[in-house]
Amino acid sequence: MxxxxxxxxxxxxxxxxxxxxxxxxxxxxxxxxxxxxxxxxxRGPPPPPPPPPVVKPTPCTISDGACIQLSTNRTWVVRGDKIAYGPVAITHGRKGYETPLGTFPVLRKVKDEWSRPYNGPMPWSTYFTESGIAFHEGSLAELSHGCIHLDPASARYYFTTLSIGESVQVVA
Structure with a gap:
C-alpha cells in the first residue's frame, strides 16, 4: 500500500x-x-421495529368497487382499500366463454333478468361489460357463459351496493 x-x-x-x-x-x-x-x-431499550407494510386485501388495484379473481374463484366489494364484503365464492366463464380481464364500469342493473340466449333466469343482474357480462345469482357448481355466478344473498348484495359507473376489476 x-x-x-x-x-x-x-x-x-x-x-x-x-x-x-x-x-x-x-x-x-x-x-x-x-x-x-x-x-x-x-440508552433505553431499542426502538420498536417498523410496522409491517400494508398489504392490500385483494389482488385488484381499485380502491372502490368489485374485485374478481378468476384463479381463486373469489370476489370482494372494496371501499377505500378495505374489504366491505367477501371474499365470496363464484363461478365464471367456461372454455370458449371466458370472462374478460380488465377494469369495467357498472353499466346497468336488472333485478329480474331473463337470459334469452340461454333461456334461464338471471336474478339480481349487475352488468359490467358491453358484451353482457354481469354478476348474477347462479350455479356455483357449473361454469357460466362468461358471467359471474354468485349465491343468492351475495347477488342481491352486489346488486344493491354497486352503483352505476362504479369499477369492477377482473384479474386472472
Missing part, C-alpha cells in the same frame, strides 16, 4: 476514534449494560 493510501486510512480511523471518544463510546470502559463511563450516556 502507498504511504498516501495508508495515511488516508489512518486519518479515517482517527476520525472515527475521536468521534467515538467524544460520545464516550471508545476507551471509556463502556460495557454492554447500556451505560457509558460515569453514566453520561444512557
Amino acid at each position: 502507498h504511504a498516501r493510501g495508508r495515511a488516508r486510512r489512518d486519518s479515517r480511523h482517527a476520525t472515527t476514534f475521536v468521534f467515538g471518544r467524544a460520545l464516550g463510546l471508545v476507551g471509556s470502559g463502556a460495557t454492554g449494560s447500556g451505560t457509558v463511563g460515569s453514566g453520561v450516556l444512557v
Whole structure:
C-alpha cells in the first residue's frame, strides 16, 4: 500500500476514534449494560421495529368497487382499500366463454333478468361489460357463459351496493 493510501486510512480511523471518544463510546470502559463511563450516556431499550407494510386485501388495484379473481374463484366489494364484503365464492366463464380481464364500469342493473340466449333466469343482474357480462345469482357448481355466478344473498348484495359507473376489476 502507498504511504498516501495508508495515511488516508489512518486519518479515517482517527476520525472515527475521536468521534467515538467524544460520545464516550471508545476507551471509556463502556460495557454492554447500556451505560457509558460515569453514566453520561444512557440508552433505553431499542426502538420498536417498523410496522409491517400494508398489504392490500385483494389482488385488484381499485380502491372502490368489485374485485374478481378468476384463479381463486373469489370476489370482494372494496371501499377505500378495505374489504366491505367477501371474499365470496363464484363461478365464471367456461372454455370458449371466458370472462374478460380488465377494469369495467357498472353499466346497468336488472333485478329480474331473463337470459334469452340461454333461456334461464338471471336474478339480481349487475352488468359490467358491453358484451353482457354481469354478476348474477347462479350455479356455483357449473361454469357460466362468461358471467359471474354468485349465491343468492351475495347477488342481491352486489346488486344493491354497486352503483352505476362504479369499477369492477377482473384479474386472472
